Amino acid sequence: MGHGHKQVHGHDTGHDDGHGGSGHGSAGHGSAGHGSTHGHGHDAGHGHSSGPSFGLLAIAVAVVAYVFGWASRPSQVTAMAYAQNAGPGYFEPLPAQGPVDSPVLVVEVLDFKCGACKARHGFVKRLLAEHGRSVRFAVRHLPFVHPIESERGAIASMAANRQGRFWDYSDMLFRNQDETWTDATLTGYAQRLGLDPVRFAADLRDPSLRSYVRKDKGAADAVDIRGTPTLIVNGRVVPEDALFREDPAVFRDMVAAARRATTELIASGLAVPEARARDASRHYRSGRDFPRLFMLNDVSDLKVDLRSL
Missing domain, CATH: 3.40.30.10 (Glutaredoxin)
Structure with a gap:
């Protein structure tokens, strides 16, 4: 039985594509497991981190969230970034x-x-x-x-x-x-x-x-x-x-x-x-x-x- 789609929030200070905060990702769209995780990585501007170690860490976090339904508390930085990007x-x-x-x-x-x-x-x-x-x-x-x-x-x-x-x-x-x-x-x-x-x-x-x-x-x-x-x-x-x-x-x-x-x-x-x-x-x-x-x-x-x- 599915348990919905979960978010994982970190600190995000940039918006890379005009569609919200950077570093968006999903770990699956189905409802048979615990759902997708949504991550905001540490980002100073454009949301693309290099190197395999960061990618493996992101995958590990996503897997933990997917299996256990875990998500951290959203940061104020993330909420403020979206509010500022939203406008009036x-x-x-x-x-x-x-x-x-x-x-x-x-x-x-x-x-x-x-x-x-x-x-x-x-x-x-x-x-x-x-x-x-x-x-x-x-x-x-x-x-x-x-x-x-x-x-x-x-x-x-x-x-x-x-x-x-x-x-x-x-x-x-x-x-x-x-x-x-x-x-x-x-x-x-x-x-x-x-x-x-x-x-x-x-x-x-x-x-x-x-x-x-x-x-x-x-x-x-x-x-x-x-x-x-x-x-x-x-x-x-x-x-x-x-x-x-x-x-x-x-x-x-x-x-x-x-x-x-x-x-x-x-x-x-x-x-x-x-x-x-x-x-x-x-x-x-x-x-x-x-x-x-x-x-x-x-x-x-x-x-x-x-x-x-």
């Missing part, structure tokens, strides 16, 4: 569905090139079908499995989001995960869904969407999200074994607990966004950083004052 803040609507005023916000962190994400996609869709009328669901991007195509797929999904088809396009990406994702291929998927291909192709090249995706990745690094898929219910991380067993009972219990806690906070006078964020800050290990980076940029939640949490 979010200006895009969060890809989300379900009632905006729900006391429960579920966040899925994914990579469209992650084999485990594809394997669990049907389960997540069943959860959406069961809870979608009472729970807010949102997706955040953590592209790392493929050094270029993971980010490209995330950007394409956001281009589809601009035409109101994020969820359908996500299905399309997972169905065609093994294909090479060129701009032409991704635009072809959009055409098959009936999207405006000219607008879609232009959005693929829009720097603000690349900025959005990189800011998502920086946020994941900052709050120590180490792999994909990760499912979070008001700050409560769904246990990995429950996710990979596809156990809906665990998810239901977590939703019920989040609803009870947030409803009590709402009854005390907090607005829904503040109540959700305060509940999450009590459960996620990074405290207020998680709701600040993962919950309060929903378009309806921008006026939340974090000082009240």
